[in-house]
Amino acid sequence: MDRRRLLKLALAGLGGLAALRFGLPWWWRVGPPRALEPEVGAWVEGKLAGLDLSAVWDTHCHVVGVGAGGSGCWVNPEMLSHANPWRRLQFDCYLAGAGISLGGDPDAEYLERLLALHRLANPAGKLVAFAFDYHIDDAGREVPEASTFFVPDEYVLRLAAEHDDLVACASVHPYRTDALARLDAAVAAGAVAVKWLPNAMGIDPASPRCDAFYARLVHHGIPLITHAGHESAVHADEHQEYGNPLRIRSALDAGVKVCMAHCGSLGEMRDLDAGKTGGERKRESFELFLRVFREPRWAERFFADISAVTFVNRADVVLRELLVAEDLHPRLVNGTDYPVVAVDPVISTRMLAMDGLLSDEDRSMCERVFEANPLLFDLVLKRSLRLQADGVTHRFADAVFETRRLFV
Secondary structure, eight states: OOHHHHHHHHHHHHHHHHHHHHHHHHHHHOOOOOOOHHHHHHHHHHHTTOOOOGGGGGEEEOOOOOOGGGOOOOEEEEHTTTHHHHHHHHHHHHHHHTTSSSSOOHHHHHHHHHHHHHHHHHHSEEEEEEEEEOBBBSSOOOOOGGOOOOOOOHHHHHHHOOOTTTEEEEOOOOOOOTHHHHHHHHHTTTTOOOOOHHHHHOOOOTTTHHHHHHHHHHHHOOOEEEESSSOOOOOOOOGGGGGGGGGGHHHTTOOOEEEEEEGGGGSSEEEEEGGHHTTTOOOEHHHHHHHHHOOGTTTTEEEEEOOTSSSSSTTTTHHHHHHHOOGGGGGGOOOOOOOOOGGGGGHHHHHHHHTTTTOOHHHHHHHHHHOOHHHHHHHHHHHHEEEEEEEEEEOOGGGOOGGGGGOE
């Protein structure tokens, strides 16, 4: 083969890769929110039967923006730069899932679409809208270059004040020099919880530096919603061990009501209970989550959300164990992890059906719901999951979806 032909093939290959890189996010882009066809609507009603829909709150919903319209939101410039192709691809996929573009006022567009989806899915319920703090260093300073995005408390508090569909979840890094004052102000303005993503924010939940913050959370009586397990949606490589489920024991010992996001269900973490000789041994993060979650002394105030457990990187062992563990269902709460749940390849209903967790009819109906409303899709998908084991059919209990109890 001569060099000219090789060059043409190489250029064609590069062109194909470029087409995939820029074409896939827009191929996955979801359409506008819309009402369901009558046949699908009747099926959905059946799936939601028995639920107190006013108690069905989405406990894990991200509000994001780029700072348009004075929102105060911020995105790391690396996420917007084609010089960082992987991070830009991630960002484009999130845009596609959220059904928005960077033209006009994307922050307002994001909110408008989110509210439209919610009102079509379950207007009787609420969305728990997350703020998201910066990475903070040991001196209490913001480190934007180590942060992926920032959503100020003031923004989600204002949105919650303006829209009855939303309740605000603040995000306050405990290493800030004014952390307690920020927490007090957020609670006074209506925040119902605090959100941490320790791996990304640089928070060690086991550090004594968190003790005063834990005491103030107990004083206010609001839960801490904290990520556990490996983090892949935002930059967190240097501090993945901060997501170790065992490290949250410090908060529980302090009396904090804790909700552990995703049931700690991704990656491996050090087994901190193995002592000096085995402390470097790693276990599945989900295994460590179950270990600490089953400790009876914290049963009254230790919860976990099932957001993302249907994602392709979690849906096998994790889903099976959670469905069968019906003794844990009173402490599980549902959330969507929007907008990630709206990125089409993230969930494979085909895989769930092949694993025996979803009937062919339910799979077909779920797919039709996704095309109209990814928020509602998450709810009816999880209501449809079934597992036959030892002659018993296991499903998530109604209590898993009636999540208002976590906040009131």
